[in-house]
Amino acid sequence: MDRADIDSRIRSLIEPFNKKGVEITENTSFAGDLEFDSLTVMDFVAAIEDEFDIIISMNQQAEIETYGQLIDAVHKLQNG
């Protein structure tokens, strides 16, 4: 799966969590812009993990601050 495919799938996954309808760019941050709290993060990560059949450990999550970084991480996990 290429990066653009992953991007479009995650874009649809994020919708129910993006309650304020924030515009999503590569630099959109989960804590700052999207205001995800820890419970939302857990549910969102679980949705991505199920979609791509991967694990994003908390150690890896700690390195992911922006939407672009998430796409990169999932892309890498998919092809790792």
Add this chain to the structure above:
Amino acid sequence: MSEGISQSDRPVTHDAEKGDLFSKFDPLIKQREDLLESGVEDPFNLVMERVLSPTQAICNGRETILLGTYNYMGMTFDPDVVAAGKQALSDYGSGTTGSRVLNGTYQGHKECEEALKAFYGMDHAMVFSTGYQANLGIISTIAGKGDYIVLDIDSHASIWDGCSLGNAEIVPFKHNDIDAMEKRLRRIPEEAGKLVVLEGVYSMLGDIAPLKEMIAVAKKYDAMVLVDEAHSMGFIGENGRGVAEAQGVIDDVDFVIGTFSKSVGTVGGFCVSNHPKFEIMRLVCRPYVFTASLPPSVVATAATSIRKLMHNADKRKHLWDNSQRLHAGLKERGFTLGTEEAQSAIVAVIMPDLEKGAAMWEALLKEGLYVNLARPPATPANMTLLRCSLCAEHSEEQVGTILDMFERAGKTVGII
């Protein structure tokens, strides 16, 4: 999860603003000031001026029924337990001034470990200075770099901190969700070492885990299993060994973690295990090695208490009766509770919000009842809870009094 005052169980990173190193705590300082300005007695600054019994104390000048102490079996004033502590204090002095692996292992520490081995019917027992350190030490030591820890999202702070201290990959799953746990285990590389961490009773809502199913799944994926039975020791399971025993799966648990600060009635923590190489933990587990051991009086009280807890069927039954009576009575009066039926000796009353919760807590204190106020972010789903933990020494009459107090306070605050 824990009663962690105003912190979440998972470690929080505070954003630094300008100012000094304390600036990051400003929002919390403000929230606390606002709460106190509303005139509430400080829920986190209560002083027990005198303790009359396991169920009664003088708090802030008032005679108060204690319903939030985790002193489940009421062993704190047991005459045999107190006598053993006094004797050890006279015979061995006030402290060991040393690590267990240097000069800190006394006869009493060995006797305490023997009592635990007998209580759990296991080959090895290791006593730590607190329950927190038992989780911190065992989890951070056995799961290393490249290994995976799969744990419930509502785990206690000591479990999360054990994860933080070690180098394993941390993979949480939704609370008590067997399917979510299995999915994660399935996705972990087959050759990687795996540790599943569960609790018998989750202390926030007082609900129990489906250990039978979860442990079967863990074993299917060759994971080792650690179960924290802090809130079940002494009264859940035929021999009081906890939820794993009650569900018939204790033989599949690789490590049971427990504490002396609840049913045992003193302070300290432990891990029991049948693993043939378990004793090496004493040399490699840093929170065990680099801490002074428990004072002789503490291990003497613990050992005596543990041995007495092995023969306590009547007290266990009374504790269960108390828990069921309180649960049913609160439900009948219109309170929303954390579980449908009483699953443990913890009954959690769900408050509509923090303001009402704090007001209710204070109204109960003025009635002469102490419960725990648990609030976000320490709580699941950001709930505000009044957590009640029952004691085998609460009389039937006291439980009736407690229900009356809840009814009056609930009406005053406008919750029921």
